[in-house]
Amino acid sequence: MGAATTTATSSRTKNRMTNTQHRSAVFMLAPATGLLAVFIIIPMLLTIWLSFQNWSTQTGFETATFVGVQNFIDIFASNSVGRDFKAALVNTALYTVGSVAIILPLSVLLGLLVHQKIAPGGVFLRTVLFSTYMVPMIAVALVFSKLYSPTEGPLNQILGWVGIPPQTWLSAPQTALFAIVILNVWQQVGYFTVLAVAGLTQIPDSLYEAAKIDGANPIQRFFSITLPLLGNTLLFSSVIAIINAVQVFEPVALITQGGPVNATNVLTYHIRRVGIERAQGGLGSAMAVTLMLALVVAIALLFAFARSRETKSA
Amino acid sequence: MQLFQAFTRSAGAVAVLLSSTALVQAADVSFLTHWAPDTVAKLEAAAATYTQAHPDTKITVRAVPFGDLLTTLRTSGGGAGGATIAGIYDAWLPDLAKDQLVAAVPDAIAADTKANWPAGVIGAASIGGTLYGIPNEIDVYALNYNKKLFEAAGITEAPKTWDEFLAAAEKLTDKSKGQQGFGLINSWAAGVLHPFSSLLVSNGGDLVVDGKPVLDSEAAKQTFELYEKLIKSGYSDPAMATADANTTGPFLDSFVSGKTGMIIMANWWESALKAGMGDNFADIATAPIPVGPSGDTARSISYSWMTVVNAKASAEEQAAAWDFLNWLNGPDSGPTGASAMGDILMSMGILPSRTSDGTAFAERLSSDPFLAGYTGTLANAKPFPVVLGGQEFSESLQKTLEAMQFGQLSAADAQATAQADATEILERNAK
Numbered sequence: 001m002g003a004a005t006t007t008a009t010s011s012r013t014k015n016r017m018t019n020t021q022h023r024s025a026v027f028m029l030a031p032a033t034g035l036l037a038v039f040i041i042i043p044m045l046l047t048i049w050l051s052f053q054n055w056s057t058q059t060g061f062e063t064a065t066f067v068g069v070q071n072f073i074d075i076f077a078s079n080s081v082g083r084d085f086k087a088a089l090v091n092t093a094l095y096t097v098g099s100v101a102i103i104l105p106l107s108v109l110l111g112l113l114v115h116q117k118i119a120p121g122g123v124f125l126r127t128v129l130f131s132t133y134m135v136p137m138i139a140v141a142l143v144f145s146k147l148y149s150p151t152e153g154p155l156n157q158i159l160g161w162v163g164i165p166p167q168t169w170l171s172a173p174q175t176a177l178f179a180i181v182i183l184n185v186w187q188q189v190g191y192f193t194v195l196a197v198a199g200l201t202q203i204p205d206s207l208y209e210a211a212k213i214d215g216a217n218p219i220q221r222f223f224s225i226t227l228p229l230l231g232n233t234l235l236f237s238s239v240i241a242i243i244n245a246v247q248v249f250e251p252v253a254l255i256t257q258g259g260p261v262n263a264t265n266v267l268t269y270h271i272r273r274v275g276i277e278r279a280q281g282g283l284g285s286a287m288a289v290t291l292m293l294a295l296v297v298a299i300a301l302l303f304a305f306a307r308s309r310e311t312k313s314a
Numbered sequence: 315m316q317l318f319q320a321f322t323r324s325a326g327a328v329a330v331l332l333s334s335t336a337l338v339q340a341a342d343v344s345f346l347t348h349w350a351p352d353t354v355a356k357l358e359a360a361a362a363t364y365t366q367a368h369p370d371t372k373i374t375v376r377a378v379p380f381g382d383l384l385t386t387l388r389t390s391g392g393g394a395g396g397a398t399i400a401g402i403y404d405a406w407l408p409d410l411a412k413d414q415l416v417a418a419v420p421d422a423i424a425a426d427t428k429a430n431w432p433a434g435v436i437g438a439a440s441i442g443g444t445l446y447g448i449p450n451e452i453d454v455y456a457l458n459y460n461k462k463l464f465e466a467a468g469i470t471e472a473p474k475t476w477d478e479f480l481a482a483a484e485k486l487t488d489k490s491k492g493q494q495g496f497g498l499i500n501s502w503a504a505g506v507l508h509p510f511s512s513l514l515v516s517n518g519g520d521l522v523v524d525g526k527p528v529l530d531s532e533a534a535k536q537t538f539e540l541y542e543k544l545i546k547s548g549y550s551d552p553a554m555a556t557a558d559a560n561t562t563g564p565f566l567d568s569f570v571s572g573k574t575g576m577i578i579m580a581n582w583w584e585s586a587l588k589a590g591m592g593d594n595f596a597d598i599a600t601a602p603i604p605v606g607p608s609g610d611t612a613r614s615i616s617y618s619w620m621t622v623v624n625a626k627a628s629a630e631e632q633a634a635a636w637d638f639l640n641w642l643n644g645p646d647s648g649p650t651g652a653s654a655m656g657d658i659l660m661s662m663g664i665l666p667s668r669t670s671d672g673t674a675f676a677e678r679l680s681s682d683p684f685l686a687g688y689t690g691t692l693a694n695a696k697p698f699p700v701v702l703g704g705q706e707f708s709e710s711l712q713k714t715l716e717a718m719q720f721g722q723l724s725a726a727d728a729q730a731t732a733q734a735d736a737t738e739i740l741e742r743n744a745k
Contacts (some may be wrong), residue, residue, distance in 0.1 A: 056413055057388070058388065058413035058414075058415055059413065059414075079735070079738050080706075080710045080713075080735040080738065080739060084713075145558060145563070149563075149564055149567060150553050150554060150556075150564055151492060151554060151564065151567060151568055151571065151573055152564075152567050152571065168553045170556060171552070171553040171554070171555070171556045171564060172552070172553055172720065173716075173720050173722070253381070253382075253559065254558075254559055255558055255559070256501055256556075256558075257381055257501050257502065257557075257558070257559055258501075259500055259501030259502075259556070259716060260500045260501050260552070260555075260556060260716050260719070260720065261500075261713060261716040261717050261719075261720055261722060262713055262716075272385065273709070276385050276388050276389055277384050277385055277388065277705060278409075278703075278705060278706050279388060279409065279413060
């Protein structure tokens with residue numbers, strides 16, 4: 001009886017402690033989760049709700065009228081609304097693929113260059129590379145818009161010295177998006193190089209020494225040791241690079257205004273044009289939701305790919 | 315004790331009076347514009363003159379690039395914290411009025427404005443008979459050409475017809491020098507549309523009639539074909555036509571550096587040309603838009619700008635804003651019977667729209683050959699259509715014309731696309 005009473009008392013004490021701990025945890029987490037809800041979750045849910053409404057961004061939410069999936073039908077229709085959205089979606093995808101495909105290999109290459117201990121100046125080179133990331137986009141945009149000028153631009157003048165004809169850069173739909181990709185690569189590669197260097201420092205030297213003893217040449221060592229062990233770093237870099245690329249806005253707004261012929265009209269800029277300039281909040285929200293879904297799918301595919309490679313190598 | 319009570323009562327009354335005066339009169343007025351820093355400085359100087367006589371009103375000026383003006387107005391104008399006054403382009407007015415972002419002009423000021431501005435300009439600042447802004451500038455398009463390049467190409471006078479225009483463009487084109495005959499513009503809606511529309515109206519056509527697009531007309535067909543000819547013949551190089559968010563860029567650089575023989579632009583870019591060309595600005599001349607085969611006289615497109623007041627601003631701020639605007643655009647604020655606004659506009663080469671400003675600046679206008687070329691075309695200018703969905707319509711037509719510039723669409727396809735898109739956009743926005 002006495003033992004049972006003791007056990008019951010102990011259990012109640014335990015429950016009370018658990019409840020107290022639970023309440024404390026809720027109390028302590030509330031500020032952070034509350035802020036998260038107010039600034040992230042509620043706006044996201046609001047955007048999703050608005051994507052099913054006909055609503056002018058200049059009026060209150062009470063004026064929104066439910067239109068079902070009409071906004072989603074409109075943005076994929078064959079009229080000018082649909083054509084412009086689909087073109088912006090393709091432009092964003094091309095910009096993202098182009099940026100990631102250039103930035104990641106280049107950052108690994110530059111990372112190896114900075115990380116090597118054979119020649120001096122690695123730290124200096126790392127500082128120089130990272131400095132481009134710290135330059136404000138307004139300054140980058142101003143400089144690049146002049147560099148790319150078809151008649152007066154220094155880039156074409158330099159190309160002329162080596163017999164290459166002037167390029168159209170931002171002045172033609174065939175080259176404008178690529179010119180913006182180059183600008184992005186120039187600004188971002190330093191940041192990703194620092195990430196690559198951080199990954200390289202995690203690889204033990206003993207692995208390279210063992211490989212050397214086994215007769216592996218530098219290329220074999222790179223593909224058999226460096227690249228596989230940089231997997232997690234590259235996965236993280238890819239996710240960040242994709243998110244950064246999808247969110248591109250400033251160079252388009254500052255230099256090209258989406259032109260020529262909408263060749264640089266990326267989704268963020270187009271959503272601003274539709275949702276704010278034209279005040280078509282429902283359509284703009286439908287575009288934002290589609291962009292969010294596309295991003296979620298892309299990141300999920302990337303993780304699935306990384307996981308499948310891990311499983312294979314295991 | 316009685317003396318003390320009387321003193322406290324008096325002090326209380328004074329305090330209440332002072333505070334209520336402050337509540338009624340003190341107002342912070344912000345003015346949103348896209349003007350360049352030197353012009354903003356002139357506006358600030360005018361505001362400082364006004365506030366000397368109205369110390370309770372504080373006026374601040376905020377400038378953004380033209381490309382961001384509408385967005386800024388829409389994002390910040392929707393709340394009480396937005397700019398109190400904004401300079402806007404007349405094509406934006408229908409949508410801003412529909413969204414109740416702009417306040418109607420108070421009756422007394424509206425009556426004065428209607429009496430002192432041309433009826434056409436008042437019409438462009440009104441929706442359903444209600445005046446929403448005080449007009450200030452009127453812009454019109456004309457042909458600008460480089461006299462030195464004309465002389466070198468053996469051309470003695472500005473082209474008057476499209477045939478003469480094409481012949482001049484051919485003579486002026488010299489690819490070995492990177493020189494084009496006629497400069498197009500892209501990546502900027504007004505820069506693409508207004509020159510095209512000027513050629514269209516000079517060919518007897520229109521963009522929109524009674525709220526419906528008429529881009530399927532014969533006159534429009536000929537205008538699309540003219541553009542196609544200019545591009546296919548190499549008389550216009552689209553790679554030299556790009557504009558940036560500040561409405562500058564390669565198209566301006568090419569004309570300033572003597573690589574473009576002719577271009578169709580509005581009077582307001584006089585200041586940009588002077589800044590870029592210095593003494594060489596004397597080489598630039600102005601002529602009416604060449605007349606097309608279906609046209610009867612040289613015409614061009616005109617559009618106006620106005621200052622509007624934020625409908626969401628407090629009553630005190632709105633009252634102070636209208637009072638300031640009435641003074642700024644009135645005949646007593648500038649030199650020799652001109653308005654201060656007219657004086658600011660003239661410093662940029664922009665034509666003020668107030669009737670008395672035309673008289674006050676008559677000598678200055680006639681002595682400036684560049685501007686005189688524009689004032690001469692004003693009488694036959696057609697206002698750019700002001701319709702609901704105007705911005706979307708403009709951007710859609712811009713894209714179609716740019717697609718033709720870069721050979722993605724033939725003249726016939728561009729015309730069909732432009733008409734179909736415009737019909738759908740204007741119908742949807744009119745609902």
